[in-house]
Amino acid sequence: MTEAAEAVAAPDNRARAPKPAHVPDELVRDVDMYSLDGIEKGYHEAWAELQAGDTKDLIWTPLTGGHWIAMNGPMIREIYENPDRFSSEVIFLPKEAGEKYAMVPTRMDPPEHTPYRKLLDTTLNPKRIREREEMVRKSAIRLIEDIAKKGHCDFAKEYAKVFPVHVFMAIADLPVSDAVKLGEFADDMTRPRGDTPEEMAECLDKANQGFFRYAEPIIDARKGGTGTDIITTLVNGTINGEPMEREKELGLISLLLLGGLDTVVNFLGFMMLYLARNPEKVAEIRDDELKLRRGVEELFRRFPVVSEARMVAKDQTFHGVELKKGDMILLPTVLHGLDKNANPDPFNLDWERNGPVHTTFGYGPHRCVGLHLARMEATVTLQEWIKRIPEFGLAKDANPSFQSGIIAAVDDIPLVWPTK
Numbered sequence: 001m002t003e004a005a006e007a008v009a010a011p012d013n014r015a016r017a018p019k020p021a022h023v024p025d026e027l028v029r030d031v032d033m034y035s036l037d038g039i040e041k042g043y044h045e046a047w048a049e050l051q052a053g054d055t056k057d058l059i060w061t062p063l064t065g066g067h068w069i070a071m072n073g074p075m076i077r078e079i080y081e082n083p084d085r086f087s088s089e090v091i092f093l094p095k096e097a098g099e100k101y102a103m104v105p106t107r108m109d110p111p112e113h114t115p116y117r118k119l120l121d122t123t124l125n126p127k128r129i130r131e132r133e134e135m136v137r138k139s140a141i142r143l144i145e146d147i148a149k150k151g152h153c154d155f156a157k158e159y160a161k162v163f164p165v166h167v168f169m170a171i172a173d174l175p176v177s178d179a180v181k182l183g184e185f186a187d188d189m190t191r192p193r194g195d196t197p198e199e200m201a202e203c204l205d206k207a208n209q210g211f212f213r214y215a216e217p218i219i220d221a222r223k224g225g226t227g228t229d230i231i232t233t234l235v236n237g238t239i240n241g242e243p244m245e246r247e248k249e250l251g252l253i254s255l256l257l258l259g260g261l262d263t264v265v266n267f268l269g270f271m272m273l274y275l276a277r278n279p280e281k282v283a284e285i286r287d288d289e290l291k292l293r294r295g296v297e298e299l300f301r302r303f304p305v306v307s308e309a310r311m312v313a314k315d316q317t318f319h320g321v322e323l324k325k326g327d328m329i330l331l332p333t334v335l336h337g338l339d340k341n342a343n344p345d346p347f348n349l350d351w352e353r354n355g356p357v358h359t360t361f362g363y364g365p366h367r368c369v370g371l372h373l374a375r376m377e378a379t380v381t382l383q384e385w386i387k388r389i390p391e392f393g394l395a396k397d398a399n400p401s402f403q404s405g406i407i408a409a410v411d412d413i414p415l416v417w418p419t420k
Helices: 003-009 043-051 073-080 114-124 126-131 133-148 155-160 163-172 176-190 197-222 230-235 246-260 263-277 279-286 289-302 371-388
Strands: 058-061 067-070 152-154 307-312 316-318 321-323 328-332 401-403 409-411 414-416
Touching: 043 401, 067 073, 073 328, 114 126, 114 230, 114 246, 126 133, 126 371, 133 155, 133 163, 133 371, 152 155, 155 163, 155 263, 155 409, 163 176, 163 230, 163 246, 163 263, 163 371, 176 197, 176 246, 197 230, 197 246, 230 246, 263 279, 263 289, 263 371, 263 409, 279 289, 279 371, 289 371
Parallel strands: 067 328
Antiparallel strands: 058 067, 152 414, 307 328, 316 321, 401 409
């Protein structure tokens, strides 16, 4: 028997949750958020295939502990903007793993969430990010100039996993050498290993506690400090006029570390993979700085990487479907950016698209606090890369590998270009 035939014949031993009585049979569909069918063709393509055809707007899967999935853009946005109905108390799946997640304020609902968000905003608001642009740009230039001389690179390994990490570690005043260890923790939280919800929960919990152990001595060292780094600012801030509780400090700084080491890394990989496959898109912005800057939002619309969840806060009927308190709903942000009713011809990257519609940064009270830094990193990368490597493509033997999860990932992006 060939390997392909063996794969087809292999039994499906994935753990399945029993279907609750309130879930109609016609809404049940096998969808594994950590191992999407067809992902070898691409992460965004795999989700879009699930959305196509006669798929209902809200479906339920017995995989990953059993949960609902919102399958269109407006529904995803509606859930995000109604925390009184859809709580952030648990945001990771499977639910058993999400209950181990201990970072704040992402697992808080308003009004408890609000003062923590205000404190975070003081460190990552547009003004503070603009003040760091020179550092961000110099970091990109140093990296790209070294890469450009070679005529080839693995973009994921040599740039995407380096540039945003170096930027974040500088903002946090942490040694770059610590990034490898922190990156491993991030991987085990956003794509936890295990064959059962319980095993995945154990993996996520160990990673979460790893972040806490790392953050604890740093918090102690910077308490009472006068540094301008983001960690010093946060640990010396107050919540409702009072110092933060110890567990909240650990949760806040750990969230900062997690957010800074995974999301933009993978977004940049998907972005550059597309541009390498579509050189005509690069040509459109090569000599048009305004189009480039305006088009960055379209890039985020086109390449969402986050699929987090919300927990149903109370029994309710939602779009004609009965939901029970404690049910989990996955929100694949990719399905908003690629929703053809929200964005016509959604797979086409249109630098001049008027008002791209997406929830790539979430929506509502939990909209991503790092969005301004992410936009700057994407803009600077495009500007400085195209100046030094104006024409590039994907190597002929390229075979990118994709991973799905809470944060999607892409590896193995071999790029080539002519050198003088």
